[in-house]
Each structure stands twice: as structure tokens, then as C-alpha cells.
Amino acid sequence: MLEALHALLLPKLLTARARARSKERGRAARTVVLAVIGVIFWAFAFGVLQRLLAYFRGVPEIGPLLAGKLLGLILVAFFSILLLSNVITALSSYFLARDLDLLASAPTDWLAFYSAKLIETCVNSSWMVVLMAVPMLTAYGTVYDGGGAFIGLAILSFLPFLIIPAALGTATTLVLVNAFPARRTRDILSIIAVIAAAGIVVLFRLVRPEKLARPEGFRSLVDFIAILRTPTSPLLPSEWVGRSVMGWLTDSLDLLPLYLLWSTAAASVVLGALLHRWLYARGFTKAQESSQQWAREGWFGRTVRTVLSPLGVVRRELVLKETRVFFRDTTQWSQLILLAVLVVVYVFNIKFLPLTGEGITFFIVNLVPFLNLALAGFVLASVAARFIFPGVSLEGRTWWLLRASPLPIRELLWSKFWVGMAPLLVLALAIVGVTNSLLQVSAFMFVVSVFTIVLLTFALAGLAIGFGTLYPRFETENAAQIPTSFGGLLYMMSAVGVIGAVIVLEARPVYSYLAAISFRGGESPPTAELVIGFGLAAAVCLTATFWPIRIAVRRLEALER
Amino acid sequence: MIQLRSLTKRYGSFTAVDGVDLDVPRGELFGFLGPNGAGKTTTLRMIAGILRPTSGSVRIADIDLLANPMAAKQRLGFIPDRPFIYEKLTGTEFLRFVAGLYGQSGADVERRGRELLALFDLEEWRDEIVESYSHGMRQKLIISSAFVHKPEVIVVDEPMVGLDPKAARTLKDLFREYTRRGNTIMMSTHTLEVAQSMCDRIAIIQRGVIRACGTMDELRSSAEAGVTGLEDIFLRLTGEGLARELVEVLDA
Numbered sequence: 001m002l003e004a005l006h007a008l009l010l011p012k013l014l015t016a017r018a019r020a021r022s023k024e025r026g027r028a029a030r031t032v033v034l035a036v037i038g039v040i041f042w043a044f045a046f047g048v049l050q051r052l053l054a055y056f057r058g059v060p061e062i063g064p065l066l067a068g069k070l071l072g073l074i075l076v077a078f079f080s081i082l083l084l085s086n087v088i089t090a091l092s093s094y095f096l097a098r099d100l101d102l103l104a105s106a107p108t109d110w111l112a113f114y115s116a117k118l119i120e121t122c123v124n125s126s127w128m129v130v131l132m133a134v135p136m137l138t139a140y141g142t143v144y145d146g147g148g149a150f151i152g153l154a155i156l157s158f159l160p161f162l163i164i165p166a167a168l169g170t171a172t173t174l175v176l177v178n179a180f181p182a183r184r185t186r187d188i189l190s191i192i193a194v195i196a197a198a199g200i201v202v203l204f205r206l207v208r209p210e211k212l213a214r215p216e217g218f219r220s221l222v223d224f225i226a227i228l229r230t231p232t233s234p235l236l237p238s239e240w241v242g243r244s245v246m247g248w249l250t251d252s253l254d255l256l257p258l259y260l261l262w263s264t265a266a267a268s269v270v271l272g273a274l275l276h277r278w279l280y281a282r283g284f285t286k287a288q289e290s291s292q293q294w295a296r297e298g299w300f301g302r303t304v305r306t307v308l309s310p311l312g313v314v315r316r317e318l319v320l321k322e323t324r325v326f327f328r329d330t331t332q333w334s335q336l337i338l339l340a341v342l343v344v345v346y347v348f349n350i351k352f353l354p355l356t357g358e359g360i361t362f363f364i365v366n367l368v369p370f371l372n373l374a375l376a377g378f379v380l381a382s383v384a385a386r387f388i389f390p391g392v393s394l395e396g397r398t399w400w401l402l403r404a405s406p407l408p409i410r411e412l413l414w415s416k417f418w419v420g421m422a423p424l425l426v427l428a429l430a431i432v433g434v435t436n437s438l439l440q441v442s443a444f445m446f447v448v449s450v451f452t453i454v455l456l457t458f459a460l461a462g463l464a465i466g467f468g469t470l471y472p473r474f475e476t477e478n479a480a481q482i483p484t485s486f487g488g489l490l491y492m493m494s495a496v497g498v499i500g501a502v503i504v505l506e507a508r509p510v511y512s513y514l515a516a517i518s519f520r521g522g523e524s525p526p527t528a529e530l531v532i533g534f535g536l537a538a539a540v541c542l543t544a545t546f547w548p549i550r551i552a553v554r555r556l557e558a559l560e561r
Numbered sequence: 562m563i564q565l566r567s568l569t570k571r572y573g574s575f576t577a578v579d580g581v582d583l584d585v586p587r588g589e590l591f592g593f594l595g596p597n598g599a600g601k602t603t604t605l606r607m608i609a610g611i612l613r614p615t616s617g618s619v620r621i622a623d624i625d626l627l628a629n630p631m632a633a634k635q636r637l638g639f640i641p642d643r644p645f646i647y648e649k650l651t652g653t654e655f656l657r658f659v660a661g662l663y664g665q666s667g668a669d670v671e672r673r674g675r676e677l678l679a680l681f682d683l684e685e686w687r688d689e690i691v692e693s694y695s696h697g698m699r700q701k702l703i704i705s706s707a708f709v710h711k712p713e714v715i716v717v718d719e720p721m722v723g724l725d726p727k728a729a730r731t732l733k734d735l736f737r738e739y740t741r742r743g744n745t746i747m748m749s750t751h752t753l754e755v756a757q758s759m760c761d762r763i764a765i766i767q768r769g770v771i772r773a774c775g776t777m778d779e780l781r782s783s784a785e786a787g788v789t790g791l792e793d794i795f796l797r798l799t800g801e802g803l804a805r806e807l808v809e810v811l812d813a
Contacts, residue, residue: 295651296688317661321650328649328690397645401706404609404639405662406631560612 004112011099012120030486037489042135049139057143067140068246074136075238078129079165080200084193085125086169087176091186093121094170094280095177095287104284114276118269122166133158137245144249157244157258160265164237167268171275177283187330190480194334198341237261295328314407318415325394326387332479335386343431346379350435366514369441373449374503376431377456380424381495388420388464389491390482392556396474399561409556413465413549421461428457444517448510452502455537459498459544466548467491469555498544502537509533562587562714562745563608568617570603570769577603579769580617585747585762587713590740592760593749594791596799600769601749602642605718608747609639622713635663638707642718644699648692652683652702655691656709663710670709677705680735681728697723704732708739715739717748721755733759757791765798772798 052070056063094100094117103113137158141150176185240257247254297305308316326332353368392413395402402412432453436446471487482488509529516525563585570578578600585591595601606612608619610630619626621633646655656674660666678687681701691699700723707715720736721729736746736759750756756763757777764774773783773794780794 294688295654295690297653313661313664313666317658317666321647321654321658324654325647325649398647400606400609400611400639400641401646401659402662403611404634404637405659406634406664407662408631558613 001109001112004109005115008112008116046135046139049136050143053139053143064250068242072242075242079238082126082129082165083169084196086121086166087172088189088193089125090121090170090173093117110277111273114273118166118170121170122162126162146249153248157241160261161237161241163265164268167272171272174275174279174283177287178279190330191334194337198337201341314411315415319419322419339383342379347434350438369439369445372435373452374499377499380428380457381460381492384424384460384464385483385488385491388461389468389488390479391416392469393472393474393482394479410553413552417461417465424461425457428453455541459541460495462545462548463495464491466552469552501540505533505537562622563747564620566618569615571615576769581771585745587745588740588743589745589761590736590759591747592756592763593747594756594763594795595766599766601766602718605716605749608716610634636713638712638715640704640707640717640720644703646691649690651690652678652687656706659706660709665710674709677708680731681705697725700724701728714745719750720748721752753791753795767799
């Protein structure tokens, strides 16, 4: 059995090794940038947690309880992410992967197959959580003087914590595929995953956790401590990891949580294997069925076609194709749910900003709408990264068709620009409009906001098309993975750069204007400063719109696939 | 209609196509044969304007493809060997989109699209998302899309792969009728019977160089005496020793 397991895992290991050794152009630079960003993230997460934990440690009696509670919360979040991620990954590795036909036709041992795919699923869905857990556990270990052996205990506790959701997620997928066709299951799962993630974010925000940090809200300190002592969810593996880790760190090691973790992990793998033996063959056969989907052009389609007629045949067909492909691909449109959540949370935060009362100066009241612009720009950049950035990558497999046709590349990229930019602009204006009215900004700030956000939207869409073309991911099958690529990261970095530049260029003239109007009553507003500041900001935005697209056109014209 | 002059394509130090000269006149069905990796697909993709030649020229209907790509491509239809298309469009929508890329739309395109789909037995699938099509059905849809804008020249890479016997027969008839009407087809294939029975002239390429080019009779005379079938000519010209190590391989 072990030999078969090794044979099944070997191709994956060899692929990973070949990828690591590949001499692809720019790979070294990419690795360095990713490593630097990784280290910055680790340092930041470690720094924040270490400060917080050091503060907790100084609080007698309830300090360790608070640290434990925090650990519990983080671990519950990890467990939910792991479960969702495993369910989705298991669908790919057990039912949709390209090597399955080969494996299904070979005399593969069922247990070796189950184990190999379980390991693959577990690794693919857990690496990110592990990366996030490292600085967290290091901070706990350092602040509470866990010692060298703490590393061993952390690994011992965390390993079953990764295995359990992998086995549970795989089993869930197995049952689902037996109930629905695999491709339909993928659609259902991606929607469930997005809604679940969105729900967690919204709930977390709506309960306003900042209130819980104030113990004066509780009737007495005893109540507060009692609540902290009560386990949040005693039946969840996250609680067991928390107890095991905190037990070690507070010199009261309890072996029961470790025993629970490992026995549950073993039991879930064994039960998962039995379920696999019982249901997999049937599920795999079902997975070969494709879901039938019909789409006939009705009155709505005909109306849209007529409305788009002035664009000309080529542009109209490109626009129609873009919108159809987007709305029929669950992995793409389901992200709109996340987008809605992002906007709701954003507006919610603005609504609860304390902008009245002591210490709130005229300067702060006007600074907030200005910072709001930067944040709104960041929200728009993330939306553009999700929806506009992947546009060119998604043409990879059909590139032959576009290249063999007399379609000018410029036309293709500008169609993608307009199709992505138009809804982004509506969103931008809606966000700025709503938040500005919540903040009750002056007419001047309103005009500044609208002017800036329109220009920023153009720039962010142009940059997304540009970077999406310069760093394409032609081979990926899941559009949702494209923004998380190296190019996506560079796009976000340059988007933040442009937003920052625009804000800096506008900050001084806006401040001078507001100062002239409010403090120095009769003084005339600094017109020249305003023109120069806003002119430069506009120039930055227009350059960021046209320049990347120009480079992208050249790059695509030279592209050979 | 298709004119290649010293067409060369290099990938680093590897030369995939090495100074190919070829003329395919109007109304001809031209076969392009060669072993795997000989440079057939690279040549066809250069003619279709997908790959840029390292040197040399391609002319389509007397238009220089490099100098005036839009006008040249307007006259061309391309059928690739791998049927990758937009998975989320229906058959009808895909044909409409392809016609749109060539600036065509309206009742004529709709009618032509319907007829092409009917010809390949795809009529009842026309409003179904391509995702659920089989490999052969996708191939049929791509073939239909190459005809939907009525090009003068069609370049085809392995057209018979994945087609059922009826569709293969339909395609042969369609190609014959299409060239009879004065249009031109350049087709690569590994099915030597198809090339022998359908093509007016055949070129055999190996390691990026044209080894022979002409009608079946001309090819026969360029091969050694006693060789009659295309398979023998092909193997003789390309030097592919058939089954020479068969026994050793099976015994290994």
C-alpha cells in the first residue's frame, strides 16, 4: 500500500520540483518580491500579536484568559477556512483532475488512491493557513516563554487540526457529488463558499467586536471572567488546539485535547476511507455527466443587441461575449457577493465613525472624506483586480481564434476596458455618493470626491488591463485564482501607488482652499494651486489609464501561443 | 492564393520551419503531410497569422500578411487541431461571435449559421452551452465557425480528429464543393488515405524542410521505383523505418 501511495504522490512531487527549478524569465525576481512581501506580512502579524499578548500578559487573572479566547477565535476562523477550502479542493482532486482518467483505468489500490488524494487535498487547502499560523504561534511562544519544545507541541497539535477538516471536507464533497453532477456541485460549492465567507465577515462586523473590548458593558467582573472561562465551542478541534497550546504556555499541560485531536483525526480518516470505498466509484461516474444548460436569445437579448448596435458589429459582439461569459461562470459572478459584502462593511464603518464630540476638529471632519477617497479607491482596486485583471488571461485557450481573425488587439483590450470600467464607475459613484452623504461633506468636497473617483476609476481599470496582459495566467481554469497571482500583487501595489500619488497631489490645494474659506473668511481661494494640484492628479490618472493599455497592446501583438 | 517565401520559424536555437517556399493556387485542396514535430502546425499557424515568422513572407490572396494583417485575415478561416472555444457560449452564440469578429452580422449570418449547424447534426444542440459538447461536437462547431464568414482561404490543422464517420464524410464533401467553387484549402493530416483521395497536390515536410511537393503522380516519380501508395511514398521520403525495431520493442 505504501509503495502504491508513493507512486501516486511521486508525479506531484516531481512537478513541484520541476516548477521550483524552472528557469522561466523573471522567476528569481518574482520569488524575491514574494519572499519580501511574505516576510513583511509575517513581521507585521507577529508584531501586532506580540504587542497585544504582551499587554494581556501584564493583566493579572484575566490576561491568559483573554489570550486563550483570542487564540480560540483565530483557530475557529482557521477551521472554517480549512473546511470550506478542503470541500472545494477535494472536488478538483477527487473528481475533476486531469490525471483521474489515467488513475481510474489503472489497477490502483483504493486505499492508496484515497490517501494520496487526501494528502494532495490537505496540502493544497492548508498551506495558506499554515503560513498564517506560523507568526501567530511564534508570538504566543515568545510572549509566554514556550521554549524550544513548544515548536514540537505546536506541530503535534496543528497536524491533526489540518487532517480533520481535510477528511471531513473530502467526505462532504463525496456525498455532494453523489447527489449532484460534479460540475453543478462545483457551482453550488463556490456559491456556498462565497456566501459563507461573506456571512462570516458581515456577522463579525455587525456585532461590532470593538464593544467587547470594553468590560464596563458587563454587569460585574465575575460575569466577565466567567464568560472568558467558558469554552466557546468545546466540540470543535479548534478549541482542543487552543487548550493544548495555552495549557503548555501556562504550565498546566492537559493531554486530553491532544488525545482528542489525534483520535478524531484518525477516526475521520478511517471513516472517510470507508465512505470513499462505498461511494467513490458511483460518484466518479456521476462526475462525468455534464450539466445541461440552455440559453436561447429572448426579447431581453434582442433588446440588448439593438441597444449596443451603435458600437458596431465587432465591439457589440465582444461586449456581448464578455457579459455572457461572466454571468454564466459561477466562479466569476459569485464574487459579486463578496463585492457586495465589501461595500456593505465599508459603508457600515463610515456610518459608525465618531465624527462629533470632543476633540473632533474642523480639520478632522474634512480629512475623513479625503481619506475616504483613498479607501474607496482601494476598494475599487480590489474589485478591478477581481473582475478586470483576469480578462486577458481568460482568453488564453481561445487566443487562436482572436489572433487568426482580423480583430485589432487594441479593439479587444479597449472593449475589455469599457466592459469592466462602466460598472466599476457606477460602483465608484455609488460608494462615494453614499459615504459623502453619511459624512455630510461640503459641496466643495463633494465635487473633489466625484472628480477624483472618476479619474481613479479610469486609472485603476487601465492598470488592471495592463498588468493583466503583462502577467497573464493563460492555463488556469479558475478565474478566481488569477488575481492572487504575482501579477495581481503587482497590480495592487501599483494601484495603491497611483491612489497615493493622487491623494498627495490633491491634499495640499484642498487643505489651502478649506483653510482659506473657513479660517481666513474673506481670503480668495488659491486658484492656481488648485489647478496645478488637480491638473497633475488628472495627468497621473490619464497616464495610468492609457500607458498600460498601450504597452499591453504591444505585448499582445507580439504574443505567440 | 497562399504564397510562402523562405518562411522560417526559430525557437532559440531550434529551427521549426526552415525556409519553406510554397504556392497554393485558387481552387486547390492542398495536403500538408509530415511526421510529428515536422513543422506542419507551426507553418499553418504562421499562415493563419497566429505566429510571427522569424523571416520570410506569407501572402494570402496576394496580400502580405505581415504588412497588412487585417486585410489578409479577413479572407482567411482557420481550424485548429485542438478545439478550445468559449465554454460558456452556446453554439449559435459562438458562430455569431466569430462572424462578428469578421465584421459580419444579420440575417445572412443567422441563416448560414443554422445551415452549418444542421449540416453537422448540431441543430438540436445549437442553444446549449458548449461546456456540455463532446470533443467531436466542438470540432464540428469550430469547422462551422471557419465557414460562417465565407472566407476565400481555409487553413485546417488535422480536421478529421474526433469526427464520427458521417461527419468526416460530410467534411470531405464540403471541402470538395468549397474548392470546386474557386476557394482554397490547405490542410494538414496524418490520415494518408484522406490526403490521397481528396487533395489535388500534397507537400511532405520533415524537420522544417519541404521534402517533396506535387500531385500523387509527381510524388510517386520522386520516390524510388515500385512505390505506389502515399504511405510508402511518405515513409520512403521521410526515412521513417517502419517496424524496424518492432520485435525488439515488443520483446523488451
